[in-house]
Amino acid sequence: MNERADFKGKTALVTxxxxGMGKETALLLGSEGCTVLIAxxxxxxxxxxSKRLDEMGVINKEYHVDLARADKVERMADSIIEEFGGLDxxxxxxxxxxxxxxxDVPLEEWRRVMGVNFWGTLHTIHFLLPSMVAQKRGSIVNVVSGAGLFGLFSTxxxxxxxxxxMGLSETIYDEVREHNIRVTAYCPGDxxxxxxxxxxxxxxxxxxxxKVINSGFKLTxxxxQAQRIIKAIERGRALETADLFTVACYNLKRFCPPLFRLLSRLGRAAFNRYVK
Ligand SMILES: NC(=O)c1ccc[n+]([C@@H]2O[C@H](COP(=O)([O-])OP(=O)(O)OC[C@H]3O[C@@H](n4cnc5c(N)ncnc54)[C@H](O)[C@@H]3O)[C@@H](O)[C@H]2O)c1
Incomplete structure (x- = not known):
């Protein structure tokens, strides 16, 4: 999609x-004229x-689904394709x-987090991308994080x-571009x-x-973030990031790795002192 995209009549799925961001993005896409499917x-x-979308007069449908489950996402995708003909x-x-x-982290926790964040993202793309390819248009925004650009301790x-x-988004960018589909990795900060x-x-x-999170995090x-996600859909760039801390850490890591590592170590030392 190009700058100033017209969202009217488009069908969007927001997981x-x-x-949070998914809810606000669903409401914003609804206010722009999309039919909004929510999962x-x-x-x-x-x-x-869904009730908020109803009040706004937006056509919408709810999908109660655990995205970590491939079978559940496949069923949702089938029903979307059958009822709406595909996704934009x-x-x-x-x-x-x-x-x-x-x-300290049990393997179960790795599976839980990878299950939602990675597999959940892969599942929707895997089952819904073919319909976008068939209609030769589409936009995908994967909400990643600064944590997709640099590694900080304890996460x-x-x-x-x-x-x-991030790897998934980057690698499929050129695969789907030839089908007029854009994939953006959007990296919000806290x-x-x-x-x-x-x-x-x-x-x-x-x-x-x-206490630390409530005093220092939650900046935006x-x-x-929903407005930025809409902008990301319009621009169709591979990577979008805007929050100051995220941009600063990413650039430090790329252009001055020793300073990035030093600041990470200092952050860890402060955690050891105040958060133990
Ligand atoms: N909040 C932040 O500071 C921040 C920063 C960077 C990136 N992010 C990322 O942004 C995205 C949105 O996060 P948010 O801050 O709006 O969080 P949120 O908790 O407000 O919303 C996340 C939603 O995902 C749903 N969810 C969790 N597991 C699920 C599953 N198995 N199947 C289906 N739905 C499931 C939750 O029920 C919740 O409604 C996440 O991917 C998060 O990692 C958040």
């Missing part, structure tokens, strides 16, 4: 639409998003996070899952959403960590 594992909150826009915003050192499963989504309230915490003192609102 993670029960909360999430949280049925009650997903229904609230796919926004993969579902995700979970955690914090903890490798030695192993989360960072690995986001690097995986954002005021409920994701941190639900996060699993290992290694660190949960109360102290939550999900509404602003």
């Amino acid at each position: 993670g639409a029960a909360s 999430d594992v949280n049925a009650d909150r997903l229904h609230e998003t 826009i796919l926004v993969n915003a579902a995700g979970v996070t955690m914090m903890g050192d490798l030695v 192993g499963p989360y960072t690995a899952s986001k690097f995986a989504v 954002t005021a959403t409920p994701i941190f309230d639900k996060m699993k915490i290992y290694t660190w003192d949960p109360d102290k960590l939550r 609102s999900p509404e602003v």
Whole structure:
């Protein structure tokens, strides 16, 4: 899609639409004239998003689905293709996070985080991309993270899952471009959403960590991130990132790796002192 895309009459699927960035993106796409399909594992909150879309007069449909399950996503994709004929826009915003050192994190947690963040993203693309290829148009935005661009301590499963989504997004960019489809890896920085309230915490003192997160993180609102996701759909670039901390860390890592490592070590030392 080009700059100033016309969203009217387009069909969009937004995952993670029960909360945070996914919810705000679904509402914004609805207000731009899309038919909005919304998917999430949280049925009650997903229904609230659907009710908001109803009030706005937006055609919408809810899919209560665990995206980590290939069979469930395949069923959702089949029903989307049958009822709507395919998709114009796919926004993969579902995700979970955690914090903890490798030695403390059980394999189950790796599977949970990879299951939603990586496999969930792959599942929707795997089952819905063929319909986009057939209609020779489409936009995919994978909501990644700064954690898809650089690795910071104590986020192993989360960072690995986001690097995986980054690799997936980058490698399919040119594969799908020849079918007039764009894939964007959108990397938001810390954002005021409920994701941190639900996060699993290992290694660190949960109360102290939550205090740090509530005082220093959550710099951007999900509404602003939704606007950037819409912009990302319009531009169709491979990578989009805007938040200052994310851009600064990414550039430090690329252009001055020793300084990036030093700051990471200092951050870790501060955590050892104040968050244990
Ligand atoms: N909030 C931040 O600071 C931040 C920063 C960078 C990247 N991100 C990424 O942005 C995306 C959106 O996060 P958010 O902050 O809006 O979080 P959020 O918790 O508000 O929303 C995430 C949604 O994903 C859903 N979800 C979780 N597991 C699922 C599953 N198995 N199947 C279907 N749905 C599932 C949750 O129910 C929730 O509604 C995530 O991928 C997250 O990793 C968030």
